[in-house]
Amino acid sequence: MTLEDRLLNDWFLTIELSTGCNLKCPTCPQNAANNNLEVMDESLLFDILNGISRDRIKFTSLTPFFRGEPFYNTNFIEYLKLINSFNRDISFFEFMTIHSNGQFINDNTGKKLFELMAKNGYGELIVSLDSSSDELYQKIRPGGDFNCSVNNLKQLINTYKAYSGIITLGIQFVEHKENSDDFPKFLKFWTGILNNNNLPFELIAENEKIMKNVPGIYIVRKPAGEFEQKSTIQSTSIKINHLGCHKAWVSPVIGVKGEITFCCADYNFEMINSNKTYFIQDFDYSIKSFWYSKPMQKIRNAFKAGNFPKKCDTCIEMGLSLENKYEDQ
Numbered sequence: 001m002t003l004e005d006r007l008l009n010d011w012f013l014t015i016e017l018s019t020g021c022n023l024k025c026p027t028c029p030q031n032a033a034n035n036n037l038e039v040m041d042e043s044l045l046f047d048i049l050n051g052i053s054r055d056r057i058k059f060t061s062l063t064p065f066f067r068g069e070p071f072y073n074t075n076f077i078e079y080l081k082l083i084n085s086f087n088r089d090i091s092f093f094e095f096m097t098i099h100s101n102g103q104f105i106n107d108n109t110g111k112k113l114f115e116l117m118a119k120n121g122y123g124e125l126i127v128s129l130d131s132s133s134d135e136l137y138q139k140i141r142p143g144g145d146f147n148c149s150v151n152n153l154k155q156l157i158n159t160y161k162a163y164s165g166i167i168t169l170g171i172q173f174v175e176h177k178e179n180s181d182d183f184p185k186f187l188k189f190w191t192g193i194l195n196n197n198n199l200p201f202e203l204i205a206e207n208e209k210i211m212k213n214v215p216g217i218y219i220v221r222k223p224a225g226e227f228e229q230k231s232t233i234q235s236t237s238i239k240i241n242h243l244g245c246h247k248a249w250v251s252p253v254i255g256v257k258g259e260i261t262f263c264c265a266d267y268n269f270e271m272i273n274s275n276k277t278y279f280i281q282d283f284d285y286s287i288k289s290f291w292y293s294k295p296m297q298k299i300r301n302a303f304k305a306g307n308f309p310k311k312c313d314t315c316i317e318m319g320l321s322l323e324n325k326y327e328d329q
């Protein structure tokens with residue numbers, strides 16, 4: 001099997017169940033775009049799930065959010081239940097991965113979420129706090145309540161005990177220039193709480209281990225602005241040998257209205273064609289039809305030839321993921 005075939009058989013689905021966020025983080029691209037809450041029509045979600053059922057396709061993971069905070073949608077858990085009911089019947093993904101600012105995950109929500117994730121066999125929840133004090137939190141995550149997130153996370157840690165060995169919980173510190181000195185305090189605080197709870201944990205520099213779905217508690221340190229950094233690996237040979245960015249092979253993304261893309265930074269759904277947004281409705285709700293469509297083949301061919309959209313120039317994904325994930329297999 002060629003690398004290209006292998007990639008096409010190891011894919012990760014994103015369905016954006018809602019947009020919008022309760023916070024106004026200055027570095028977030030969501031802030032530059034529309035930050036209003038829009039929730040996917042339940043009928044659209046049904047059609048997408050029915051399309052997956054018809055296609056008989058299977059994904060490694062499902063990410064049920066794209067732009068914004070997933071729990072800002074008060075029906076988020078109900079939508080996950082619907083997705084889980086399909087997964088029980090047709091087993092279309094292996095695990096679910098969710099990132100959150102933790103403001104809305106109270107004890108009750110946390111229990112429901114872990115229970116749902118455990119029904120799939122495995123799940124990941126990453127909560128980003130990024131600071132050890134309210135003062136700093138307000139600079140990085142304006143609009144949020146630091147103590148609320150800390151208390152919710154403490155409750156989650158308690159709830160986690162019943163799910164260790166099945167669920168991954170990430171306590172994340174995204175490093176910005178404002179908080180670059182704060183990580184030792186952050187680490188000390190959460191290390192103390194985990195030790196008091198007799199919970200083993202691991203400190204990781206980025207979420208690679210989480211992506212390898214090894215259950216556990218991780219304190220995750222991650223650099224911010226991954227789409228603003230200049231990638232350090234951008235030689236022509238890497239672009240050609242490694243198909244450039246692997247996203248065009250592995251990660252279909254469906255937006256809240258059915259818009260489709262493959263790129264996690266394509267918040268305006270214009271990467272495939274800057275003059276036209278494609279919708280899953282155009283492909284009769286078939287992700288498979290979209291994935292093997294002419295526009296997608298065209299963009300993969302462009303990537304293989306070393307022609308990338310401008311956005312890729314500053315994206316850390318370029319070359320790195322393929323290097324790490326596939327090169328040595």
Ligand code: SF4
Nearest residue numbers: 245263312315317318
């Ligand atoms: S390299 Fe380009 S296509 Fe890949 S994730 Fe980054 S912006 Fe998207």
